[in-house]
Amino acid sequence: MANEASASSPSPSPSPSVWEEEFLGADSGWVEARTSCDHLSSLCSDLSQIPIPDSPCTRCQHPTENWLCLSCKDVLCSRFVNQHMLKHFQETEHCLALSYSDLSVWCFCCDAYLDAQVILQLRPVYEVAHLLKFGERPPFRTIEYLQLCDNQVEGSSSSS
Ligand SMILES: [Zn+2]
Numbered sequence: 001m002a003n004e005a006s007a008s009s010p011s012p013s014p015s016p017s018v019w020e021e022e023f024l025g026a027d028s029g030w031v032e033a034r035t036s037c038d039h040l041s042s043l044c045s046d047l048s049q050i051p052i053p054d055s056p057c058t059r060c061q062h063p064t065e066n067w068l069c070l071s072c073k074d075v076l077c078s079r080f081v082n083q084h085m086l087k088h089f090q091e092t093e094h095c096l097a098l099s100y101s102d103l104s105v106w107c108f109c110c111d112a113y114l115d116a117q118v119i120l121q122l123r124p125v126y127e128v129a130h131l132l133k134f135g136e137r138p139p140f141r142t143i144e145y146l147q148l149c150d151n152q153v154e155g156s157s158s159s160s
């Protein structure tokens with residue numbers, strides 16, 4: 001990790017207001033995904049079965065590149081189509097969404113991407129989505145491994 005010395009200029013001050021534009025250019029490379037999120041408690045308890053990546057938006061039937069709500073597994077279009085995922089967040093406060101376009105995970109509350117390979121709670125659904133979209137698992141530890149490590153807590157549904 002000695003590469004930091006390559007740029008000797010003082011640290012730039014990035015403006016958070018550019019996030020909306022950069023949402024478009026997510027694969028430009030520099031976008032930093034968060035490795036933590038305070039809103040993971042809103043994740044659906046069963047994300048082992050999710051709609052296929054080609055599912056249309058449930059509101060406007062937009063056919064591709066929609067978002068999966070990770071709280072209720074609704075499939076909704078992006079803010080560049082009819083903003084149904086964004087409206088869903090505003091209506092329900094379901095803030096975690098997985099992109100069927102590039103399998104990135106966005107938190108509306110954090111207003112940032114989340115690193116699904118680092119955040120353990122996001123790994124299973126990322127794997128399932130990857131499997132559905134590409135026909136193979138992503139190149140990291142598998143769901144089976146996570147289930148081995150996971151204490152199978154029964155009767156944990158406390159919502160009423
Ligand atoms: Zn968050």
Ligand SMILES: [Zn+2]
Nearest residue numbers: 057060077084
């Ligand atoms: Zn829509």
Ligand SMILES: [Zn+2]
Nearest residue numbers: 069071072094
């Ligand atoms: Zn939802």
